[in-house]
Amino acid sequence: MLRKVLYITGTRADYGLMHNALELLDNDENIQLEVAVTGMHLMEEFGYSLDEVKKDNFNLHVIDQTFLKDDEQSMSSFIGNLICDLTQLMGEINPDIVLLLGDRGEMLAGAIVASYLQIPVAHIHGGDVSSTVDDSARHAITKLSNIHFAATEKSASRIKQMGENPDNVFVVGAPGLDSIxxxxxxxxxxxxxxxxxxxxxxxxxxxxxxxxxxxxxxxxxxxxxxxxxxxxxxxxxxxxxxxxxxxxxxxxxxxxxxxxxxxxxxxxxxxxxxxxxxxxxxxxxxxxxxxxxxxxxxxxxxxxxxxxxxxxxxxxxxxxxxxxxxxxxxxxxxxxxxxxxCINPYGDGKAGENICKILNELDINDDLLNKKFFELE
CATH class of the missing domain: 3.40.50.2000 (Glycogen Phosphorylase B;)
Incomplete structure (x- = not known):
């Protein structure tokens, strides 16, 4: 039976970083890739990158939510509306895993919905630190996630410091290097x-x-x-x-x-x-x-x-x-x-391969969903 993986993309940036990994997942005979597209992809003033996404011929689900104004209230409303729409989408397609990258509001919305629907969340680039308010969203997504794909050893260490199960923390590198x-x-x-x-x-x-x-x-x-x-x-x-x-x-x-x-x-x-x-x-x-x-x-x-x-x-x-x-x-x-x-600290360009392999072999069970806090030894 195919393992259904839903990736949520809200910007040209996250989609570009994940492009190679998504191709690998889409071509994997054991995985059915679904892609939810929303946010900046649908905004003409920012290039309407949905057209680029469509060229890849993935199984797309377009969620018509965008930023109406240039302020914080608009961003907050966007996330709230997206939570409602993602709840409906996940209820319809019933993914086995929700795959997310980074710290943006689209990813936070996806993590919240999947968590309440008891769908495992796999999070890429958790544990990174940018020293801005975005870190709060990133760390919140980490705590809502079940599988962690860290880009570096330092990031993996931070994830473990947050009480996550070390057995579910994997150092895979940064997927953005794969295309390079x-x-x-x-x-x-x-x-x-x-x-x-x-x-x-x-x-x-x-x-x-x-x-x-x-x-x-x-x-x-x-x-x-x-x-x-x-x-x-x-x-x-x-x-x-x-x-x-x-x-x-x-x-x-x-x-x-x-x-x-x-x-x-x-x-x-x-x-x-x-x-x-x-x-x-x-x-x-x-x-x-x-x-x-x-x-x-x-x-x-x-x-x-x-x-x-x-x-x-x-x-x-x-x-x-x-x-x-x-x-x-x-x-x-x-x-x-x-x-x-200079040496790139973010891996060897094989993040997509690593992610695909782990998602294939992952045992989805009650232990994965029923998270516990793991104290540092």
Whole structure:
């Protein structure tokens, strides 16, 4: 009998990170993959990435819930409405396992629903620390989950510190690296330069609003744009996510002469990481995927403050002068030595294989569902 796995996706980011793993699950003869699509995927102003998802021909379930406004109340209402819709969906398709990644509200909603319906939850990237309010959601999802796919040993240790069963904590690596292993040696530079009108050396900018700094979002992206537009680099910018503060950032972005994209297909984005002179912003891509390309990263602000980082990452504040100084510093001999010797702490690009194998072999029983608190020895 096929094991039915439901993955919930709410953004282009989580879907891109999980793409390779989802393909493996979909092609596994013992697994029936179902994908629930909602949130930012359905928003035209953020690129309507549902069209990209449809190309993969997975068994899709579209849940028509989006962020109506650019504020915290809209985010909270979205999560509440999504809980209702996911309750109906899970009742209809009756998954054996609900698979989630990260710390976003869509994932928290999925974990709450599955927990109350007594469906095991498998959570990817639990135990990570970003030192923002998002950690609260991530750790809440961990406590609602039954199977834990940690990206690193440190993250696995934190999960165990939260009282989770060590036998259900697996270090699998970061699934975002899987696609890189497949793509990095086959980047079509000519195609990408023509498609994105890249005429010279360029930098990528990907910056999102921060939960506790929403009112500062516009000024934060202004500091970044003031810095990058004062250089000779061409600037390719990808829109921020749809969280509170995102629309204010977009309004500010529209005041600058940069090549701004609502959405870039995941394979294209990976290819651009391999060609760029630097990545600037606060995306987890700068922390997790970038070092596989030996790509200079200028990480701005607090959003990724607690993450494990390779030597290619330079941390700066929301200040145009600091950003510009860091951009100049990437050419120094000292930084280039660090860059050339940096090692990615997030695995070997086989997370999808590991996840697929574990989900195949997992014994779903009462012990898995009836969670106990495990004291540290």
């Amino acid at each position: 292993i497949k793509i990095k040696d086959n980047i079509d530079e000519t195609y990408l330069r023509e498609k994105y009108n890249i005429a010279k050396d360029f930098i990528l900018v990907l910056q999102h609003p921060v939960s506790l700094e929403v009112e500062d979002s516009a000024n934060q992206i202004k500091q970044t744009l003031d810095a990058v537009t004062s250089t000779d680099y061409q600037v390719l910018l990808v829109y921020p996510n749809a969280d509170a503060g995102g629309r204010a950032m977009i309004e500010k972005i529209n005041e600058y002469d940069v090549d701004a994209y609502k959405n870039i297909p995941h394979d294209d984005f990976i290819g651009l990481l391999g060609l760029a002179s630097a990545l600037i912003g606060n995306s987890s891509s700068g922390i997790i995927e970038s070092s596989s390309f030996k790509l200079p990263v200028i990480n701005i602000g607090t959003r990724q403050a607690g993450r494990e980082k390779a030597e290619n990452v330079i941390d700066v504040d929301y200040d145009s002068n600091e950003i510009l100084n860091a951009l100049n510093n990437i050419k120094s001999d000292d930084y280039q030595d660090k860059l050339n010797n």
